[in-house]
Amino acid sequence: MKELERTKRISISTVVFILVLVIGILTFKKPSNVYEKTTAETLKALTTRDYLVPLSEIDRSQSVMIDIRDKFDYSQGHLDNALNIPTVEILKDTGISIFNELRDSGKTIVLYGKNPHEANRAWMILYQLGYGNIKILENETRLVDNDFQITGYEVEKPIPDYLDIFQKGKTGDSNSVQSTVPETPKKVMVIQKKKKRKPEGGC
Amino acid sequence: MINRKLAKILANRYVILASLLFIAALGLLVLPGYKKNERVTAEDLLAQVVNPERYMTSDELAEKIIAKDPSILLIDLRSENEYNEYTMPGAFNIPLDQILDPESEGYLNQDQYDIVLFSNQNLTADQAWILLTRKGYKNLHVLDGGINGWYNTILNPLKPTENMPKEAFDRYDFRLAAAMYFGVGGETLQDKDAEEEGSRKLVVPVMKKKKRKPEGGC
Structure with missing residues (x-):
């Protein structure tokens, strides 16, 4: 009798064990987008700057342009x-x-x-997912009078001679400081008194 | 006959069961290596990347620096040469290629400070932000526009034209004062403090937040 009870217990636990296994396998969801590149590999690719190409260097027959702006911007003008x-x-x-x-x-x-910064976000994600055949257009695009224009762009270029601004006052004996001070009241005078807007809407 | 056979098998049932499980356990070793995502999945990362919340404007940052906000930690991602030439007050230099080094982790992976990453423009800072966010680091921000944006708005602000709203003039005043605070005009604040202690202190006006009239509603 005792033996039978033990067998029952064992068979129940075996069934439960197998059930757990089956449920585990059935509910196992494969992650859809998995990183192929580690952060260190990505960083290495980042430092080469190979992924930036200006429009003039692109072989249009061997490449596909993808506009990552939203649909509205795209509808207003895009590359051929x-x-x-x-x-x-x-x-x-x-x-x-x-x-x-x-x-x-x-x-x-x-x-x-609009510029390489914007395209960079999509590029970073796709590169880490293992799409190595992607580049970023190193150009700025803008819409001028309904005309889609492309201009050159240099990424991460510092403003030339930006340090000069700290020297401005030293040579001119704080002239710049004095000149800025009297200007302030002028600005105050110019203040256009905008009509106070009544709160809008309501019933 | 059958009963005897069955009884024989039943007598060994524990051994059979145990060996079955053992074989199954061995099977685990030859399972194909399955791909697993890290903490931040690509979808999550994309959702965070398109969110402009990470950007901090130059005005916000200037205010925080002037107010001596202790929770701000500035990280300069440019090269060491550029860092030595000029950097934001109190910034710490970690060039982009070193952000994953173990020495940098102590600075970047913590929850005490609000880290503001910056470079010349947004590109490098964004890239670093994406990599570090993928690793699950928190409290990361990007200075919108980088050093170039800082120069154009704070150090060398554009004078507003007369048809601009009053807020533009207030902002301009704030930026002029902030520029003086950050050393534009030849003398840095530190020099001034040291030389003429009794003299008037440079007061930087705090930009007032625009009060919005309530609109609409019933």
Whole structure:
């Protein structure tokens, strides 16, 4: 009798054990986007600055331009043949499938936004996910009178002679300080008294 | 006959069960290495990256430095040469290629200070921010515009034109005073304090926060 009870207990615990295993396997969710590059590898790539390419150096037949600005900006003007994948959508199914397709076809992807800083965010994420074929357009784009324009841009370039501002007063014997002081009342005089706005709305 | 066989097997059931489990445990060793995400998944990171909350404007930072806010820790990500040439008051130099070094971790991975990363522009600071955020570090900020933005707004502010609102003039006054505080005009505040202690102190006006009229509502 005692023996039978023990067998029952063992068989129950075995069933429970197997059940736990099955549930664990069934509910196991594979992470969709996994980092391929460690932070150290990414940092190494960052310091080379290879990922920045100006428009003049891009072989348009071998590369695909991707506009990472939002849909409205894209609709107002964009580069010829550029695709639009806003930064927030790069990891969504439609976005990531385009990147996968382009990676398999061996084409270079060039990301651009208003400036390289904007494109950098999407680039950083995609690079860490293992998309090595992506570059950033080292140009600034802007809309001037409904005309989409591209201008050159140098990243991380300090303002020339910015240290001179600390020397300004030394040579001129604090002239600059004196000159700034009388200017302030003038500014006060100019203050346009804006009409006080009544609180708006309401019922 | 069958009963006897069954009884024989049943007699060894513990051994059979144990060996089965043992084989299953051995199976764990040959499982394919499955990919696992680090603490911050790519989706989370993207959500944080597109959020402009990390940016701190030059005006905010200037106010905090002038108010001697002890919770601010400035990290200069530029090269050592650039750092020696000029840096923000009280900034600490960790060039971009050293941010993952173990020596830097003590400065970057803590929850005591609000860390403000800056470089010449946003690019390097953003990159460092993304890498460090991926590692799960907290309290990181980026100085919007970097040193160049700092120069253009605080050290060398643009005079507002007459058609600008009053706030623009207030801000301009604040920036002029802040520029003097940060040493524009030849004499730094530290020199001044040392030389003429009894003289009037440089008072930097605190920018008033704009009071918004209540709008709408029923």
